[in-house]
Amino acid sequence: MSTSPAADNRSGTPLVSIRRVSKQFANGTIAVRDVDLDLGAGEFVSLLGPSGCGKSTLLRMIAGLGSPSTGTIDWPGSGQEGQGKAERDLGFVFQDPTLMPWANALSNVMLPLVLKHVPRREAEGRAAEMLALVGLKGFETSYPRELSGGMKMRVSIARALVMRPKILLMDEPFAALDEITRHRLNDDLLNLWWRERFTAVFVTHSVFESVYLSQRIVVMAARPGRVMADLDVSAPYPRDELFRTSPEYAHLCRLASGKLKEAIGA
Template identity: 85%
Template sequence: MDTAYLSRPHEEQAGGAEPLVSVRNVSKRFGNGTLAVHDVNLNLGAGEFISLLGPSGCGKSTLLRMIAGLGSPSGGTIEWPTTGRDASGEPQRDLGFVFQDPTLMPWATALANVMMPLTLKGVRKAEARERAAAMLALVGLAGFEKSYPRELSGGMKMRVSIARGLVLRPKILLMDEPFAALDEITRHRLNDDLLELWWKEKFTAVFVTHSVFESVYLSKRIVVMAARPGRVMADLDVDAPYPRDELFRTSPEYAHLCRVISGKLKEAIGS
């Protein structure tokens, strides 16, 4: 038996703790008849870094958007057992969302973009400014508060987007292939910075990617999905310690883990 990873039951939760989010038998069929997601079961635990890995069309982004409340399941339920419900009876989703594109307001400075969620929450302007500036500093953009998106590189714009997603200090940060359009050097640097931020802030990260290498480098856990319809084929623990750095990225252990996960992905694609 390969000890580099362990398959886990969908219901298993480390230490018996209640999950932050429970996805139960969730399916999604679009109006044109396409079954995008079929019978997915998944628990998201506190402090985990989970990658959703799979080919295009396997429902990764659809599942992420349903967890965020940006779409409704056709079947099954998505439960937030520890957060309660709002006045309308909907779950109080304590999350931030980072899209594949930074989706920044082009007329607003980096600081104003990060302040936006705080402003919408009714936070006083002085406090919002202070908290947004602190978050920009945390993602490595101190000194760029007054810069506009057109003045920032692709990697810097994505840092602003991550800062905006985290400025409310959510329990869960959902990321939909945020580094896919970046060059390899920038992508590696942002992978390192994201891990450092996750380690400091202790949020749960759910990260959509096509990249085996990225998923192994970042994750405590990798959920491998197959397409047509999108479904979970494997739920794997990555048994490699943190912090992870360039030494890990060039280690035999990392290469071995990538081979193992590549094999699982190949099985999923061929299923």
């Protein structure tokens, strides 16, 4: 059984290469210090750590939504130089779905295509296809006020993926959802990752979520944010409820929890 939708690329050219990246804000706070990290094509990587450890700051710098104070973020695996030129290869899912309340689900997902001047008929077809992929076929004309929290997050994910990005960045997208919905969306996200073959970088506070989803867990310490451990999760895909209740899952959760405890005390 293959363990990932793409061959492990960490021994080759990374998609994203982060070297000695630090971020200091105007008030003097050092959010991130000397982070070195490679992201391979097709990987699923979680950034795990306590509040204030710079996970979201690092994610935003990868996305080009902020610049490092020092260090570099390069895209050698994209065939392009510099993070700005690689923006079209990105999808970003925020903690809040950030949907347009006056637009239906189809129009919300179409937005990136409209901004790129994709012909309307093509944009509608691609948006409808993506809504079907996230399990919302039949809800194309529904407005955000008519959707549950989980359904709104599905629309947000569909919008982020409609441009077929090489990398999907997710900033705690399921944190506000109930456990049952969160588990279901974890499964759906893995199915999408397996099918679409994008690189996934997922910010979370949850040890259990990070182990269930990831091939790698990057554990970060706070004040300043820095990488304390880079753990391999060697369990094969696809993963399901049997994995969640397996001794292997429990062992991996204990390992990640121990590294997180070390990071919090560092």
